[in-house]
Amino acid sequence: MCGIVGYVGSRSVSEFLLEGLHRLEYRGYDSAGIAVISDGEISVRKKAGRVMELARLVEEQPLFGNIGIGHTRWATHGETTDANSHPHLGGNGEVVIVHNGVIENHDSLRNQLIALGYVFHSQTDTEVAAHLMAHHLSEQLKLNSDEPCVDTCLRAVNLTLDRLKGTYGICVMFRDCPDTIIAARSGSPLVIGVGKNEYFLASDSSPLIGCTQDVVYLADNEVVVLNATGMKIAHRTTGRVQPSIQTLDQVSADIDLGNYPHYMLKEIFEQPTSVENAMRGRLDEGEATAVIGGLNLTAQQLRTFDRVVLTACGTSWHAGLVGEYLLEEFARLPTEVEYASELRYRNPPISDRTLVFSITQSGETADTLAAMRECQRKGHPTLSICNVVGSTIAREADGGIYLHAGPEIGVASTKAFTSQVTVLSLLALYLGRMRHLSYPAGKRIIKQLREMPEKIEEALKCHERVQEISEKYAHFNNFLYLGRLYNFPVALEGALKLKEISYIHAEGYPAAEMKHGPIALVDEQTPSVFIVPKGGIQPKVISNMEEVKARRGPVIALACEGDKEVERIADDVIIVPDVEEYLQPLVCAIPLQLLSYHIALLRGCNVDRPRNLAKSVTVE
Numbered sequence: 001m002c003g004i005v006g007y008v009g010s011r012s013v014s015e016f017l018l019e020g021l022h023r024l025e026y027r028g029y030d031s032a033g034i035a036v037i038s039d040g041e042i043s044v045r046k047k048a049g050r051v052m053e054l055a056r057l058v059e060e061q062p063l064f065g066n067i068g069i070g071h072t073r074w075a076t077h078g079e080t081t082d083a084n085s086h087p088h089l090g091g092n093g094e095v096v097i098v099h100n101g102v103i104e105n106h107d108s109l110r111n112q113l114i115a116l117g118y119v120f121h122s123q124t125d126t127e128v129a130a131h132l133m134a135h136h137l138s139e140q141l142k143l144n145s146d147e148p149c150v151d152t153c154l155r156a157v158n159l160t161l162d163r164l165k166g167t168y169g170i171c172v173m174f175r176d177c178p179d180t181i182i183a184a185r186s187g188s189p190l191v192i193g194v195g196k197n198e199y200f201l202a203s204d205s206s207p208l209i210g211c212t213q214d215v216v217y218l219a220d221n222e223v224v225v226l227n228a229t230g231m232k233i234a235h236r237t238t239g240r241v242q243p244s245i246q247t248l249d250q251v252s253a254d255i256d257l258g259n260y261p262h263y264m265l266k267e268i269f270e271q272p273t274s275v276e277n278a279m280r281g282r283l284d285e286g287e288a289t290a291v292i293g294g295l296n297l298t299a300q301q302l303r304t305f306d307r308v309v310l311t312a313c314g315t316s317w318h319a320g321l322v323g324e325y326l327l328e329e330f331a332r333l334p335t336e337v338e339y340a341s342e343l344r345y346r347n348p349p350i351s352d353r354t355l356v357f358s359i360t361q362s363g364e365t366a367d368t369l370a371a372m373r374e375c376q377r378k379g380h381p382t383l384s385i386c387n388v389v390g391s392t393i394a395r396e397a398d399g400g401i402y403l404h405a406g407p408e409i410g411v412a413s414t415k416a417f418t419s420q421v422t423v424l425s426l427l428a429l430y431l432g433r434m435r436h437l438s439y440p441a442g443k444r445i446i447k448q449l450r451e452m453p454e455k456i457e458e459a460l461k462c463h464e465r466v467q468e469i470s471e472k473y474a475h476f477n478n479f480l481y482l483g484r485l486y487n488f489p490v491a492l493e494g495a496l497k498l499k500e501i502s503y504i505h506a507e508g509y510p511a512a513e514m515k516h517g518p519i520a521l522v523d524e525q526t527p528s529v530f531i532v533p534k535g536g537i538q539p540k541v542i543s544n545m546e547e548v549k550a551r552r553g554p555v556i557a558l559a560c561e562g563d564k565e566v567e568r569i570a571d572d573v574i575i576v577p578d579v580e581e582y583l584q585p586l587v588c589a590i591p592l593q594l595l596s597y598h599i600a601l602l603r604g605c606n607v608d609r610p611r612n613l614a615k616s617v618t619v620e
Contacts, residue, residue, distance in 0.1 A: 002071055002072055002073045002074055002086070002098070002099075002100045002203070003020075003021060003024025003025065003026075003071065003072045003100075003202070003203045003204075003207075004024075004069070004070070004071055004098050004099075004100055004169060004171050004190065004201065004202060004203045005017050005020035005021060005024065005069065005070040005071075005200075005201065005202050005203075005207050006068065006069040006070070006098075006171050006181050006183065006200070006201035006202070006226075007066075007067065007068060007198070007199070007200055007201070008066070008067045008179065008180070008181050008198065008199050008226050008227055008228055009066060009067075009195065009197060009198025009199065009228050010066055010197065010198060010228065011066065011198065012064065012065075012066070013036055013063075013065050013066055013067060013068035014034065014036065014058055014062070014063045014064070014065075014068065016200075016207075016211070017034045017036075017068050017069070017070035018034070018051065018054070018055050018058065018070070019207070020070060020202060020207030021034075021051045021054070021070050021071075021072045021207075022051050023206040023207045023209075024072055024202065024203060024204070024206060024207060025050065025051050025072050025609060026263075026409050026410070026411055026608065026609060029050055029051070029072060029073075029074070029609050030048065030049075030073045030074055030075045030080040031046065031047060031048040031049060031072070031073045031075075031080055031081075031082070031084065031085035031086075032046065032047060032049075032050070032051045032053070032054040032070070032071065032072040032073065032085065033045060033046025033047065033054060033070065033071055033085045033086050033087050033098075034046070034054070034058070034063065034068055034069070034070040034071075034087070035068055035069050035070075035087040035096045035098075035173065036063040036064070036065040036067070036068035037065055037067050037068065037173055037175065037178045038063070038064055038065035040175065040176075040178060041093075041175065042089065042093055042094075042096045042173065042175050043063050043065075044087055044089065044096065045057050045058050045061060045063060046082060046085035046086065046087065047082060047085065048080050048081055048082050048084075048085060049080075050609075051072055066228075067173065067178065067179060067180075067181065068173075069087060069096070069097075069098050069171045069172075069173055069181065069201075070087075070098065071085075071086035071087055071098035071099075073085060073086055076102055076125070078122060078123030078124045079123070081122075083121055083122045083123075084122045084123055084124050086098045086099065086124075086126060088122065088124065088126050088127040088129075088130040089130060090127075090129075090130030090131045090132070090133050090134035090135075091118070091130075091131060091134025091135070091137070091138065092134075093175060094134055094137065094174060094175045094176060095130055095133045095134045095137060095172065095173075095174055095175070096130070096172070096173050096175075097126065097129060097130045097133065097170060097171065097172045097173075098126075098170070098171050099125075099126040099129060099168055099169070099170045099171075100168065100169040100170075100188040100203060101166060101167035101168040101169060101170075101186075101187060101188040102125065102166045102167055103125040103126070103128060103129060103164050103165070103166045103168065104165045104166035105163075105164070105165040105166070106125035106128045109128045109132060109163065109164075110128050113128065113131045113132060113135065116135065118131040118134075118135070125166075129160060129164060129168075129170065132160045132163065132164075133156055133157060133160045133172065136155075136156040136159040136160050137152065137153065137156040137174070139156075139159075140152050140155050140156050140159075149174075149176060149177040149180075150177055150180055150225060150227075152177075153172075153174045153177050153180065153182060154182060154223070154225060157172055157182050157184065157223065158223065158236060161184055161186075161223075161236065166187075167186055167187030167188050167366065168184070168185065168186055168187065168188055169183075169184075169185045169186075169187075169188030169189060169190045169203060170183060170184050170185070171183045171190075171201060179227045179228065180225060180226065180227045181199075181201065181225075181226045181227075182223065182224070182225050182226075183201055183218070183223070183224050183226070184218075184221075184222065184223040184224070184236075185218050185219070185220060185221075185222065186220050186221055187220065187366065187369075188203075188364075189203055189204060189217075189218075189364045189391065189392060190202070190203065190217075190218040190224075191203070191204060191205050191208065191215050191216070191217050191218065191390065192215060192216040192217075192218060192224060192226070192231065192243075193205075193208035193211055193212040193214070193215055193248075194212060194214040194215065194216065194231065194245060195211065195212045195214075197228050197229065198228060199226040199227075199228070199231055200212060201224075201226065204362075204364075204388070205248055205390070206407060206409075208248060209248065212248070213247055213248045214245050214246075214247065214248070215245070215246055215247075215248050215390070216231075216233070216243045216244065216245055216246070217244075217246070217390040217391075217395065218233070219235075219241075219392075219395070220392070221235055221236045221237065222234065222235050222236070222241060223235075223236060231243065246389075246390060249389075262410070262597075262607050262608050263409040263410040263608045264410035264412055264414060264501070264593075264597055264607045264608055265597060265607075266410075267408055267409070267410050267414045267415045268414050268415070268460075268590065268593050268594060268597065269460060270406070270415050271414065271415045271418050271456050271460075271590065272453040272454070272456045272457045272460075273453070274403075274404075274405040274406060274415040274418065274419050275418055275419060275422050275452055275453050275456055275586065276452075276453040277403075277404040277405065277406070277419075278403055278404055278405065278419045278422040278423050278426075279422060279426065279449060279450070279452075280404070282426050283426075283446050283449065283450065284446075285443070285446060287433070287442075288433060288439045288440075288441075288442030288443045288446060289429060289430055289433035289442055290426040290427070290429045290430040290433075291430075292401055292426060292427065292430050294399050294400055294401060294402070295383060295399040295400070295401070296383075296398055296399030297381065297383075297399060299434060302355075302431065302434060303434055303435070304353060305333070305353050305354065305355040306333070306334070306351075306353045306354075307333065307334050307335070307336075307351065307353060307354040307355070308327055308333050308334070308335040308336075308354070308355050308356075308357065309335070309336050309337075309338055309343075309350065309354055309355070309356045309357070309375075310323050310324065310335065310336070310337045310338070310356075310357050310359060311337075311338045311339070311340045311343050311356065311357070311358055311359070311368060311371045311372070311375075312337070312339075312340055312358065312359035312360065312368060313339065313340050313341060313360075313365055313367050313368055314413070314496070315361075315413040315416065315417050315493060315496065316359040316360055316361060316365075316368070316413075316416070316417075316420060317337065317339060317340075317359075318417065318489045318490075318492050318493040318496070319359060319417050319420035319421050319424065319489070320337040320357075320359050320420075320424075321337050321488070321489035321492070322421050322424060322486060322489045322490075322585050323335070323337070323357075323359075323420075323421070323424035323427070323428070324336070324337050325485065325486050325489075325582070326424050326425055326427075326428035326582060327424070327427070327428045327431065329428070329582065330428040330429060330431075330432035330437055330445070330582075331428050331431035331432040331434075331435055331436070331437070332432070332435055332436050333431060333435075338371070339367075340358070340365070340367040340368040340370070340371035340372075341367040341371075343371040343374070343375075344367060344370040344371040344374050350375065350378065350380055352379065352380070354380060355380075355381055355383070356372070356375045356380050356381065356382040356383070357382075357383050357384065357385055357427075358371065358372040358382065358383070358384045358385070358386075358393055358397065359384075359385045359386075359420055360384065360385070360386050360387075360391075360393055361386075361387045361388070361403075361405075361408055361413055361416040361420075362387070362388055362391060363384070363386040363387065363388040363390075363391020363392060363393040363394045364388070364391050364392055364393065365393075368393065369392055369393055369396070372384070372393060372396065372397065373396070376396075376398070381398050381399075382397055382398055383397055383398055383399045383400045383401075384397035384399075384400035384401070385400060385401050385403065385420060385423050385424070385427075386400055386401075386402060386403065387402065387403040387404075387405050387408065387416055387419070389402060401423050401426075401427070403416065403419040403420065403423060404419070405419040409608070410607070410608050411500070411501075411608060411609055411610055412497055412500045412501050412593075412596070412607070412610065414589075414593050417493060417589060418456070418585075418586050418589055418590075421585050421586055421589075422449075422452070422586065425445075425449060425582070425583070426449075429442060429445050429446070429449075448579070448580050448583060449583075451579075452579075452583060452586055455577045455579055455583075455586070455587055456586060456587060456590060458577045458587075459576050459577055459587040459588075459590040459591065460590060461575075462574050462575055462576070462590070462591045462594065463594055465574055465575070466574060466591055466594040466595050466598060467594075467598050469556060469572045469574065469595065470595060470598035470599045470601075470602055471598075471602065472572065473527050473554070473556070473599065474502075474598075474599045474602035474603055476504070476525060476526070476527055476554075477504055477505060477525075478504070478505050478506070478521065478525065478526045479495065479498055479504060479505070479506040479507075479526070479527050479528070479529060480495075480506070480507055480508075480509065480514070480518060480521065480522070480526060480527070480528040480529065480553075481494045481495040481498075481506060481507065481508040481509070481528075481529045481531070481592070482508070482509055482510070482511040482514060482528060482529065482530050482531065482541070482544060483508075483510070483511060483530070483531035483532075483541070483588075484510055484511045484512060484537050484540065484541055485535075485537060485581065486581055486582055486584050486585055487531040487533075487584055487585065487588055488508070488509075488510045488511075489585065490531055490584070490585045490588045490589055490592065491508035491509065491510075491511075491529075491531055492508035493508070493589060493592065494506075494508060494529060494531075494589070494592030494593075494595070494596070495507055495508035496508070497592060497593055497595075497596035498595070498596040498599065500596070500610050501596055501597070501600040501605055501606075501607045501610045502596060502599045502600035502603050502605055503603075503605065503610070503611070504599065504603075507521075511530065511540070511541045511544040512540065512544065514544055514547070514548075515544075515547060519547065519548075519551070522548050522551045522552075522553040523551070523552065523553065524552045524553070524554070526553055526554075527553070527554040527555070527556055528545075528548045528553050528554070528555050528556070529556045529557075529558070529592070529595070530544070530545050530548075530555060530556070530557045530558070530570070531558045531584075531588050531592075532545065532557050532558060532559050532563075532566055533558060533559060533560050533576055533578065533579075533584050533587075533588065534560045534563070534578055535581045535584070536581070542565055542566065542569065545557065545566070545569045545570065546569060549569055554571050555569065555570045555571050555572075556570065556571065556572045556573075556574065556595075557569070557570035557572070557573050557574070558573075558574050558576050558588050558591055558592075559573050559574075559575065559576070560575065560576060560577070560578040561575045561578075574591045574595075576588055576590070576591060
């Protein structure tokens with residue numbers, strides 16, 4: 001996985017490439033590099049480590065030119081070294097490429113190329129593609145020495161792609177065609193920015209913000225040829241494509257840190273706004289229901305479904321678990337939540353009366369995309385809940401709902417989770433009102449949903465208290481997170497956040513399940529985080545807290561203000577607003593996000609770019 005940038009035009013290319021890589025660093029940050037064509041030569045600068053290390057190298061060894069490509073890496077093949085960093089040269093330096101994805105047959109291709117005399121300098125699968133492209137270019141030049149340069153290079157690219165198995169977003173420059181970039185995708189996203197006599201290329205839209213508002217999202221099996229005077233896109237099997245230019249509705253403020261030290265903290269504090277945006281224009285007071293456009297199914301068609309499958313990965317899977325409770329309670333629809341990575345290879349019995357939803361922040365998660373395509377292949381209506389307009393899943397789904405959360409840069413998802421839960425609440429209301437939910441109940445849910453941005457603002461007031469608690473517990477290396485019903489998925493999500501950014505071992509469980517095994521872990525060195533706001537099942541969770549305290553386990557509790565029983569038992573209490581049980585995930589997630597953030601800071605971790613992780617998981 002990685003971030004790719006490219007540019008061809010009249011501006012100095014190095015500055016754009018480095019700034020673009022900074023914006024894409026959340027996609028991969030093991031190493032970074034750029035390649036520029038100038039004076040008929042390809043020059044490469046690359047460096048293991050963060051983009052800032054590359055920027056220092058380029059400052060010492062400047063590159064000048066008006067065409068170039070860049071890459072920030074998340075390693076799939078080979079360790080994090082300068083040699084394994086992209087870009088990679090092919091042949092004798094006549095080709096340079098950057099690549100996102102996995103070439104599954106790289107071993108056999110490598111052996112064939114070694115037999116032909118090609119010398120490898122890295123352990124990556126990408127260098128195989130670079131040499132293979134140089135080989136096909138050489139063969140084409142022998143056959144078509146008088147052919148225009150661009151056509152020869154394009155043929156070499158297509159011949160190479162014919163032999164690659166796996167996924168790729170690939171960007172190529174040729175030394176002897178110094179004004180052209182060729183790019184292609186199959187499973188890994190690429191977006192083109194259209195300017196005046198200039199074109200931009202990136203893995204997602206963030207590097208393009210502030211440079212252009214006109215973008216084209218490349219589809220699978222499409223190849224684009226870019227130079228300063230034009231853009232040509234062709235599908236590899238069906239031929240020339242007329243590009244659909246869309247407007248990028250983001251501004252630079254969306255991806256700027258502002259006054260925050262980290263993107264994660266910024267995005268935690270954006271949640272009152274992101275939740276409000278998820279609901280904007282989607283609540284119908286008169287009909288006591290939600291307004292959800294984009295499903296591309298009529299009310300009559302929706303009433304024929306008697307089962308829902310939600311499929312997702314990571315944090316989105318946890319949001320799906322909350323959605324299961326919501327859909328079953330309000331719409332009375334049996335709902336299952338499937339790991340996308342498992343669903344894509346299973347053959348579960350899914351009837352033609354089952355509605356499938358793929359839940360994803362990026363819209364590019366490889367496992368979720370593959371699971372969605374598998375369900376579509378079998379004829380099931382497959383919709384998406386997605387944050388990124390123009391993403392592959394958003395475009396390929398039969399319909400869907402956008403989150404409108406804005407860009408999420410921090411690798412550990414925060415506002416996407418609460419936006420997904422909000423949208424799932426709207427979906428449950430919408431389907432519920434079609435089926436069993438009464439008008440007064442719908443009105444009551446709408447009233448409570450409208451209050452949520454204010455309630456989240458209130459939940460954020462725990463910030464200083466969470467900082468104090470973090471200082472007390474940051475040195476512990478094992479945590480348990482415990483909740484019941486709607487707060488069980490929140491316990492899973494809280495544990496995931498702590499694992500992701502502080503590298504502390506943490507597990508989430510239904511509180512009642514603790515005595516069926518996990519209680520063996522409880523001791524003075526294992527804090528338990530209990531999610532125990534007011535509700536019908538609260539006394540049961542309080543009993544579980546007592547069991548932990550009886551074994552000298554430290555207890556941190558999320559509770560409503562004035563709850564004397566919880567205060568009596570817990571060592572430390574974090575106050576959350578008193579809301580309906582089905583909305584508790586929206587307020588209880590906030591302090592758990594802050595807890596993981598501050599513990600990670602105290603342990604010296606990089607909260608925005610945790611080790612071994614990338615934001616958009618575009619490989620299997």
